[in-house]
Every structure is written in C-alpha cells, then in structure tokens.
Amino acid sequence: MTASPLSAAVSASPSPVGGPELDVLVVGGGVNGTGIARDLAGRGWRVALCEQDDLASHTSSASTKLVHGGLRYLEHLEFGLVRRALQEREVLMRSAPHIIRPLRFVMPHDASLRPAWLVRAGLFLYDHLAARAVLPGSRAVDLQAHSAGATLQPRFRRGFVYSDGWVDDARLVALNAVDAGVRGAQVFTRTRVTQAVRGEHGWDVAVQPAAGARRILRARALVNAAGPWAATFLRDSVRAGGAEAPAPRSLRLVKGSHIVVGRCFEHDHAYLLQTTDKRIVFAIPYEGAFTLIGTTDVEHPGEARSPCIDAAETAYLCEQASRYFRTPVRETDVVWSFSGVRPLLEDESADPSAVTRDYLLDLDTAGAPLLSVWGGKLTTARKLSEEAASRLGRALGDGRAAWTARAALPGGDFSGWIGRPQRPDLDFERMVAAVQRRYGWLAPSAARRLARAYGSRVDRVLHVSQRAMGAEVAPGLWEAELQYLCREEWASTADDVLWRRSKLGLHYTAAERERVASWLAAHAAGWREAA
Template identity: 65%
Template sequence: MSEPLAGNHGRQGPTSSAGRPGVAPVVSALGRETSCDVLVVGGGINGAGIARDLAGRGLRVVMCEKDDLAQHTSSSSTKLIHGGLRYLEYYEFSLVRKALIEREVLLRSAPHIMWPLRFVMPHDRSLRPVWMIRAGLFLYDHLAKREVLPASTTVNLRHHEAGQPLKPFYTKGFVYSDGWVDDARLVVLNALDAQQRGARIYTRTRCIEARRSATGWHATLQSRDGETVTVSARAVVNAAGPWAGQFLREHAHQRDTKGLRLVKGSHIVVKKMFDHPMAYIFQNPDKRIIFAIPYEQDYTLIGTTDVEHKGAIGEARIDDSEIAYLCEQASRYFAKPVTRADVVWTYAGVRPLLDDASGDPSAVTRDYLLDLDTSEAPLLSVWGGKITTFRKLAEEAADRLCPALGHQGGAWTSGQHLPGGDLSSYIGAAQRPDTDFERFDQSLADRHPWLPPALRRRLARNYGSRVDLVLGRAQQLSDLGEEVAPHLREAELRYLCNHEWAGSADDVLWRRTKLGLHMTPEQRQAVATWFERGSAPTEPATLASMR
C-alpha cells in the first residue's frame, strides 16, 4: 500500500470566524489586515511548540501552516521519545543528555499520548562487542536523572519472552528504557494549547509573501480558496522544516545562510510479529539500526531508513529498495521472515537535518540550531531538530526572541500539561504517568460503563481528559450519533472538526487517529463521503461554549 499521508487530503472545510477552531483555515477578517507580535510559519512540531511557548508568555501569536497540522515530517517519525542511543557512537553527548532529560518531562505532560517503552537489543556477536554495548547503556542510564524509567539490564533470550519471536542464534539481550509518542497528536495538542493561550492558528494557509523592514514584517497569508489576509508582525519565526530554506529565499526574500540535508526516513507496517509489549532495536551490518515496535494493537512498525532525498519535499515515498532493506534487516533477527507481501502500510517523511558535512546520512547530527537575525525586524529560523527535544527547542527560541522584542516573560512549559494530559479530575493527584493513565482508563470505565472497552481505551488514549468534549452528555452509545465507519461515530468527527482543525478524511484517519489502518477502502471512503456531503459543522463551536 502506498503512503497515504502525502498528496491530496480531501476538500477544504468551511472557514470559521475569528479565533475559533474550525475545519479549515482559522482566519480572522479575511481581506483585512491583522496584527500580532510574532508570525510563526510552519505547523509541524517545532512551529506548534514555539507558538505555544510564546503565547504562554503573553505574546500575540499567529501560526500558519500550508497543509494540515503535522501533515509531513512531524507525522512521519518512528514515534519515539528517546535519547538516541546510537548517537553516543558519534560523540553527540550533549544532544543525548538534552534528549534524555526531556523524556520524563514529556511523559508527565501528556500520559495519554506518551508512555514508557522497554527496548530489547539482541546481541549479534559479529557486530558491536558486549563491553561496548554495556558501556553505552551505562552512559545512557546515567547522563540524566531518571524517576520513571527503569535502568538497563541484561537478559537471557533463551528463557525471556522477548527471545521467543527471534532466531535461536540470539541468546543474550540488553534491555533499556525510552518512550513512545503519538507524534501527530503531539503537534495538535501543542497547537490547541497555543490557541487556548491566545494564539490564532491558520491551517491550509500559505505565507506567500513576507516583507521586512526595520520596524516590522508585512506578510500575506492565502487560504486554499484564494482568500488572503495581511498580517503585520513585529517578528517572524521560520519553522518551515524541510521548506525553511525555500521560505527564506522565495517568500521572505532573505539570504539562506544555513545548509540543510534532506534525509528521507521510511517505515513499513506489518501484521503483529510478537505478543509482548516491548520493542526491539536491531543492529545491522552497515552500522545502522532499525526498530520493531508494537503498533496499533494488531501490527508491528519497522523502521527507519536514512536516504538522501532529491525529489519534491512534500512528495516523499518509500521505494522498493527501502522496503527490501527493512524486510531483510528485520528478517536477520525474527524467526519468521518479513517479506514484501507482509507489508500492509508504509509511510515516509523528509527530515530537515543540519548539514554537518557527514558523508553518511545516518551520521548527520539530529541537533538543532536557532538562527536569530536582528539586523532589521527579528527573524528566527529553526534548522534541524528531533521530536524529543521540541519543547526545549521552543523554550530556547522564546528565550532568544523575547528580549529582541523587549518582552518580559520566562520559561514556563517544563511543568505544564498539554491539553488532555491533566487527569486529576478523574484520578486525583498524579503519581506516575504510566500508572496514572491506567487509573484514568478505569475511572472512565466506571463513569461510562456503556462504552465498549476497545472504543473507551482508544478515546482515552487519543483525548485524555478532553474525552468529555467528545462524549458530551451521552448516556448510551447511540447518543454519539451515526457510526460513520467502524469505531468512528459522528460525535468524534464533529469534535475533531470543531476543535482540532480536521478538514478531510485523511486528517482524521491518518493523523488525528490511525483508524485508517484498521479500515477497508470502502470504510475509509465512507468517512470521506461524510465530509463531502457537508456533514462537517459549518460554524464550529468555541472551546468556551463546550466547557
């Protein structure tokens, strides 16, 4: 199956009024001028994170994204919150430490979409020696403080459940901790928090022109139906990811001072290869690694590749050689070979990595650089980065930008929940993010015993404490409206349109949820038809009206 995240994502929904979350561009006073302190260009994880941080410091923020939130790189990751064990081999100690510190900060902020995950590394005697792996794991355990995640250990795969799906050749394994994240939902939650703190979020809206002067910026934003709004901003943040250089050159009329390596990472999804809840990290003879991760209950996610991307940025697709590579490397470890016929879904994204002159794409740094130009009105460009360090990147960006704007406002995000992440109304005081979620799920079952367990669990994972906005006053399953497709009812679709900028079936099926993976083509078409027949709300409700 080809990767469904790129290309045409369905019709654009109706435009909402100023400041309201809608099913298309949230544009106020189209055709007139609006003003703000900061215009953020790019609705991936870095743009949404920066918009959230700045709005929380009291700045007036507008964020625009030419497509859907997280439509490209930020929904195409391996979906891990991790320090990057393999980066230790490239002496990226500062990056690894920064990422390790962030793991538990993020896990506590949204325990419904992020949770701890144990990784098993089978030892291949022909590759890295035992002493090297143990040394690396010792560093990994001690570079940053851990309160939630357990330390690494060694296991005998002949007797451990993780050894059962593997070839008998692998007798020793190393187990360590990192975390899992629903990457696309992480972006949406940051955008939601930014909006709740006063930011205006424009989706499916391009910044087609940005003119700079000594006193400010004048930018023209254009929605897909051709309507425009002019934004006067004191500063611009270029968080366009793989398009960052292009935005500077073609739209902001500025010199592109940094080089990006565009590296494609591709993944395959196959039917479930093992029953236990742990993931695998496999070492390959080419010195790379791949992961095999439990995915969506019934599947295993395998990735990733690192391939120089030469084509159009928004049209990344996995190619046959990448599928063959992932199948071959996974088959070196699994007793049951992974074949092309086993692949049920693929996805690929382009990582915008800082060009550090490394010959091997796998060796290119995953660290980021913030470039602040104050020669005229401030321009902050974001180069590189990884999903684990997005919050720290956003904090550092705001720390640098606020003084340039003469604004007083300190860092605030490290101890704050993302929307839906505060479960206290269900469970009382937080304890541990992993056990907190289980207590929340049980409390949700107690309050709504009519919810089928699988549906309840999915809603709990997707929305956390915001599930109340989905369920409303429902007392029975039929109160949630028509079942448009299996396990997807109108109440949830309307919530996603009203509050999370969903404007097409793809937005819902492949980013806000992963229900598309579980549906037939006919069932996915039923969701598209729901949008096409105008079932999406034409006047979205405000968050205030739903409280």
C-alpha cells in the same frame, strides 16, 4: 507601521486577524512551529500560526514515534544532544501521559557487529547522562528465558533491555496547536505564506488560504519553522526590505521510511536491531494488531512534499528484520508504509545516518526580528520551543518567563478524573478505568483508544448515552468525535482523521474509510465555520 508595497497591493483584502497587530507570526505547523506558537501564547504574546497543509502533515507525522535520547548518537559522540533528549523524556511523559508512554526495548546481541562491552558501556552512559524517576534502567537478559527471545532466531542467546518512550507524534503536534489556541493564538491551517516583507519595525505577510482571498497579516516578528522548506521559504518568500537579506543555512534532506506489517510478536517490548551497515532498525508494537519497522536513512534530492518509500527501502527493512526474527518479514506482509523528509543540519558527514539531529536557532535582528529553525528532533522540540520563545521575547523587549516544563498538554492532567497523579503509565490505566465507569456503554477497546487520544478532554468528545453520539460513521467512530475533530482540532479531510488525528485507517476497510471521507466532505466545513 508604515505601509509597504505589499500592503498596498492587497489593501482591499481584510485581515483574518482582528484588533491590533500580532507580536509573532509562525510559519509551519509541525512539532517545532506549533510548539513555538504554544510557548509564546502561554507567555502572553499575540501569536498566529500559518500551515500550508494540515497540522503534522509531513515530517512530524512520519517519525518512528519515539521519545528517546538516541542511543546510537553516542557512537557519534553527540553527548550533549543525547543528554538534552534524555532530560526531556520524562518531562514529556508527565506532560502528556495519554499520548506518551514508557517502552522497554530489547537489543539482541550480535557479536559480529558490536562487542558486548561496548554495548554495556553505551547503555551505562544512557542510564546516567540524565536523572530518571519513571523509567527503569538497562540490564542484560538471557534471551532463552526472556519472553522476547521466543520471536528471535535461536542463535541470539543474550541481549540487553533498556528504556525509552513511545509517542503519537501527530497528536503531539495537534495538542500543541490546541493549547496554543486555548492560550489565545490563532491557528490557520491550509493557509500558505506567499510573501513576507520586512520593515524596520515589523513584517507584512501575505497569506493565501486554500479557500478564500489572499490577505495580509502584520507582525512584529516572524518565525520560519517550515522544516524541509525552511531554506526555500527564506529564498523564495522573504523580502528583506531595506535590511540585509537573511542567508539560509545548508540543510541536508534525508528520507526516513517505515513499514507496518501484521503483529510479529505478542509481548509489549520493542526491539532495537543492529544492522549490517552499522545502523539500527526498530520493531515496535503498533496499534495493537501491527508491528512498525523502521527507519531508513536515504539522501533525498527531490521534492520534500510527497516522499514515498521505494522498493529498495522496503526490501532493506524486511531483510534486516528477517535477520533476527524466526518468521521472516516479506514485502508481501506490508500493509502500510510512510516516509518523511528530515531537514538535518549539514555537517559534511558521508553517512546520512550520522548527520547530527541537533538543532540551531538563527535570530536575525537586522530589522524586524526573524527567527529561523534549522534541524531538530521530536524529543527536543519542547526545549527548542522554549529557547526560541525566550530569544524572541528578548528581541521584542520583554523576555517573559518560561512555563512549559511543568505544564500539561491538553488532556494530560488526569487529576479531575483520578485524583493525585502517581506515575504516568499507571495514571493512564486509572484514567482508562475511569472512562469505562463514566461511559458504561463503551466497549473496553474503544474506551482505551479514546482515553489514549484525548486524555482528560475525552468528555468533550463523549456523551453519557451512545444515542447522543449521533450516527456510527465507521466502527467505533461516531459523529460526535468527527464533530469534535473538525471543531477543535482543525480536521477537514479523511486523511486528517484516519492517518493523523488517529490511525483508524489501518483498522478500516476501504468502504469504511470512504464513509468517513463522505461524512467529512458533507459536514467538515460547517463544523469548522461554526468553531
């Protein structure tokens, strides 16, 4: 590759990538970036991924935690998007039955918002737009007799039940990155891409680690999977060299916020609540002791980096939940909240909730290939990644076969623990029982949490005796697990561990969270360096 001005400026800085040049450099460590890196690495391409913060530290950890077709998108006639998402639900459940599970939803019927025939028609389409092997279909229910009716106000006498899935979104991203690494990709977190200069045959990319000198990575192709920053990255950091500069798409940044309150109901169903502004709000069982309520759709004109819920959003979510539940949800009940900025493709819709959740892949080959990812949703990220990897492969002269549709994510193959798989949700229960048998010293709640987080990789975290786990830094969190997260999942800080790799932060006191932070401050760098 011919030297560029960027190469000359930092030629004294060694590259963190040994050996020959990369085939693809991926910018962005969210669900799309890690998924693309995983898919490419599994096809044998030489891949590196750079994320300016922690994995899933923004939009991809701030979702409603659902693997779903998007029932409400049928009203916007997005049948193609819904069908693709429905096809992906069971693909994802089979690939990661530890972090993805079936979930039944109750929709109380409010005749003032949508007539029953319209709801029935929508659910019929939802049941039949794609084949189902795991999830049961929808049905009407008498809320006076159904267990979910006891939580609701007496005026809701009838409703509908349908199926979708729940996912630990941040762990989905982490497992994509782990699999990418296992398959040969190099993953650099807390490493910002400051400039990418395009040549005829490749890219010279300057990267700045949070700790360390600026370096150059060289790649044949570049992927812009920067999410809410995709347009900004193209505008501020990409230099076209002698080729025509790529034009960014118009993105619409929409903030979605969620609140977490104490458990509102005892059963295991979730609720889909129709709102007075023709939207929907979910109320979902969360972390055993809590209920997750969301989401809002608010235009977000400001900085995408640190969105926060505002008082109006909190009041809105409490008001909508209180329209349905016998016990009102009040602002004082909120124990945690989170917000994310969704980078949606601009479609000129006046209503933020009606903006399409579909995605677009822009492949620019006016010089070295540049693939930019616009829009998308959690459920279709695997399919997006597959399409992106195929298009990049063709641009690099070798399409190579897709493979992820039948592959398990790390920890998702339970066969070594339970034998032949049967049904994902039942297989997980067998997996929990197997963990309890092997590690008899574990409390049942800890065995379930660890099986849920790590699946069949749990034996990389646990030891036969509790003594071998090291100190118990916080309740149920031993040094061995923290060492694993630093060594194999790029964790560095308390937020990485307590709010992304797990949700233990919800269960711990401030003092317990501080103990975790102190341990990581003292030990994380050493374990990451050793890895």
